[in-house]
């Protein structure tokens with residue numbers, strides 16, 4: 012019988028056996044990135060919208076609630092649906108800067 | 115396992131890539147017209163590009179046994195230039211009869227501006243007028259959510275659109291539900307850093323089920339992997355999924371969507387085999 016929608020075919024134990032090492036290193040990379048920011052030559056990015064979004068998203072990972080990926084995606088997203096009057100720049104930056112957004 | 119890469123910018127790839135794709139089971143690619151990384155100076159360059167997509171690339175692919183199909187448009191990154199858009203849209207009907215053209219794409223939005231939306235709507239009109247399938251690019255990163263919403267709501271409000279003839283590509287966790295619930299097909303692009311990993315693509319297949327979901331490498335001139343689809347096949351096996359489900363996602367689903375164009379030979383052959 013096919014597994015019900017939404018269920019991973021692997022058990023928690025199987026997922027951990029297969030993927031623990033992959034994600035262990037990702038946790039350490041994130042921890043080292045945050046430590047590096049603390050040791051930076053100048054603490055001039057504390058209010059950077061990308062760092063703020065990163066910290067907000069990290070909090071979602073450990074709050075014990077479900078849908079962490081979806082909620083992290085929305086933290087990085089521009090929630091508005093109104094059209095820009097004209098093109099301001101070609102590329103996206105990866106996080107929404109609410110402070111510098113046009114109203 | 116046989117697979118179709120529904121989104122591959124082969125003009126940016128080498129013949130070695132075609133060969134490696136063929137060796138890993140690729141039987142067909144579809145190549146949407148896209149942004150070259152810099153703006154084109156005139157419509158004449160697009161005519162040359164469309165010629166390459168409909169003549170040179172299918173020959174390169176055929177040399178290793180891959181069927182090459184394409185989608186034509188002015189891409190969303192250049193959609194702000196309304197005058198250029200009109201000139202390019204005027205060129206497209208002259209190419210629609212070529213044997214490997216499946217439809218209009220990848221149209222869509224980039225920064226979600228008024229002009230981009232107007233250019234998107236012009237392309238949709240062109241597709242409707244010529245009864246073409248539609249392939250849609252949704253914006254990247256922080257613009258994806260709003261761009262996907264604007265696209266989905268614009269199309270859903272137009273009663274002439276049959277959502278089963280539209281692929282809304284580059285879905286992620288925060289956009290897949292709105293795409294599927296409106297009846298569109300969707301694509302998960304296996305592209306490093308800015309799009310979806312095999313692991314997250316498989317999560318979405320597990321959560322939403324495999325219906326109307328395709329996968330693709332979206333390989334192009336950037337850091338990307340033309341073998342991303344076979345990498346997903348391996349990862350689906352590692353995640354405990356049966357071969358039937360894997361085949362549905364990497365082969366049967368794209369064949370069903372693309373087979374709505376009479377030009378897509380793979381679907382014709384599938385029908386002939388099943389009806390004897």
Ligand SMILES: [Zn+2]
Pocket residue numbers: 121123146148220251332
């Ligand atoms: Zn593309």
